[in-house]
Amino acid sequence: MSVLVIAEHDNASIKGATLNTVAAAAACGGDVHVLVAGHNAGAAAAAAAQIAGVAKVIHADAAGLEHGLAENVAAQVLAIAGNYSHILFPATAGGKNVAPRVAAKLDVAQISDITKVVGADTFERPIYAGNAIATVQSGDAVKVITVRTTGFDAAPATGGSAPVEAAAAVADAGKSSFVGREVTKNDRPELTAAKIIVSGGRALGSAEKFTEVMTPLADKLGAAIGASRAAVDAGYAPNDLQVGQTGKIVAPQLYIAAGISGAIQHLAGMKDSKVILAINKDPEAPIFSVADYGLEADLFTAVPELVKAIS
Ligand SMILES: Cc1cc2nc3c(=O)[nH]c(=O)nc-3n(C[C@H](O)[C@H](O)[C@H](O)COP(=O)(O)OP(=O)(O)OC[C@H]3O[C@@H](n4cnc5c(N)ncnc54)[C@H](O)[C@@H]3O)c2cc1C
Numbered sequence: 595m596s597v598l599v600i601a602e603h604d605n606a607s608i609k610g611a612t613l614n615t616v617a618a619a620a621a622c623g624g625d626v627h628v629l630v631a632g633h634n635a636g637a638a639a640a641a642a643a644q645i646a647g648v649a650k651v652i653h654a655d656a657a658g659l660e661h662g663l664a665e666n667v668a669a670q671v672l673a674i675a676g677n678y679s680h681i682l683f684p685a686t687a688g689g690k691n692v693a694p695r696v697a698a699k700l701d702v703a704q705i706s707d708i709t710k711v712v713g714a715d716t717f718e719r720p721i722y723a724g725n726a727i728a729t730v731q732s733g734d735a736v737k738v739i740t741v742r743t744t745g746f747d748a749a750p751a752t753g754g755s756a757p758v759e760a761a762a763a764v765a766d767a768g769k770s771s772f773v774g775r776e777v778t779k780n781d782r783p784e785l786t787a788a789k790i791i792v793s794g795g796r797a798l799g800s801a802e803k804f805t806e807v808m809t810p811l812a813d814k815l816g817a818a819i820g821a822s823r824a825a826v827d828a829g830y831a832p833n834d835l836q837v838g839q840t841g842k843i844v845a846p847q848l849y850i851a852a853g854i855s856g857a858i859q860h861l862a863g864m865k866d867s868k869v870i871l872a873i874n875k876d877p878e879a880p881i882f883s884v885a886d887y888g889l890e891a892d893l894f895t896a897v898p899e900l901v902k903a904i905s
Contacts, residue, residue: 595679596625596649600671602688603630603638605660608645610787611684613748616645618741620749621711622680625649628756631670631763633660639758646753656763661775662688665767668695673764675700675736679714685740685843686786693740702734709745723839723862743786744845744866778834785835788818790848793837793864796824797853797874797893804830807894808852810901820844820864822854838863852893856881873897 597619602609612628619626627650630639639653652674658666671692675681681696683689685707697704709727710718716731717739785791792812798804804825812819821831823838837844839859849867854860856872856879864870865884872885873893882888889896 596627597622597680598678599628600683601628601630601642602684605632605635606637608641611686611743614743614746615682615684615741616749617746619682620647623714631659631667633657643756643758644752644754646750648754648756651756651758652761653758654761654763658766661772663770664691665769667692669764671696672699680737682739685742689740697738700736702736705739707742709742723858744843783818785818785842788846790815790817791820791846792817792850793820794852795822795854798830801830807897814901814904822860851881855879
């Protein structure tokens, strides 16, 4: 049996989360196939074919698949599900929208947010906001899985040369329709794909200060900007910058936390970062317990000094 990965894409290119999901799929055993369900998405399918380790790309093209409406994508997955022992989605907003529909229709239990493949039917996943790791074994014939992308190194985006096979696209389910999309324009790297993240907390005190203090540091380092939930709730930073249990899960090479206390819900989203630098004026702040480098200082002095010191 083969393993199916549902690609996350924008019809033109493949999103990074797909690469981590391919790596997880490879660990499940069997040939890895990638489904690109979209509209005029030939370029995305061609990009998927280049991913190292992919044996086949299945390309379903229809207007109803253009915007990734969950009802239609789930129907497309179900149309080919019979050929697969495992169906893997990245645990992103898109993947988490489709996977439960597929699992329910197949009458199997979804295995959510896996961070390790122990064997073809056994997986590790974090529970209690990452404070414990559960090893789960599934007896279902088909494993419907969402993959925590930070748990798996990305498969190389190039090096493969898989054939692209056209699949008959399913009819529009007609249960939902695409109305519009408001996309945040951002020149910075995407938070979940960034190599460096600078995150600000409640200590910043206002949206103006958040921008004034954090932006120059992000600019200097070519980093993405993140925020704690307290900073987001207070309106200092937009919602899509939130890192943590109810925000984004990140694991960059370098995570700089400025004025963030390190509540477990925040740590759940960033503690797998390779190097953590915490700037906090409270020596007892829990963030220091996960930090590789801790700077006990006032961030309003320390961050500008850091910016100045980086050439
Ligand atoms: C169900 C649930 C889900 C949650 N999900 C998330 C989540 O996804 N992400 C998240 O972040 N939180 C989440 N939270 C909230 C979390 O519990 C904390 O309330 C939040 O992370 C605190 O944010 P903070 O560290 O910015 O603020 P605070 O806890 O208020 O910490 C501010 C820190 O700044 C320091 N400080 C103050 N002034 C300065 C200064 N001038 N210079 C340097 N340091 C200074 C203080 O010493 C303090 O440590 C969740 C909570 C719940 C209950």
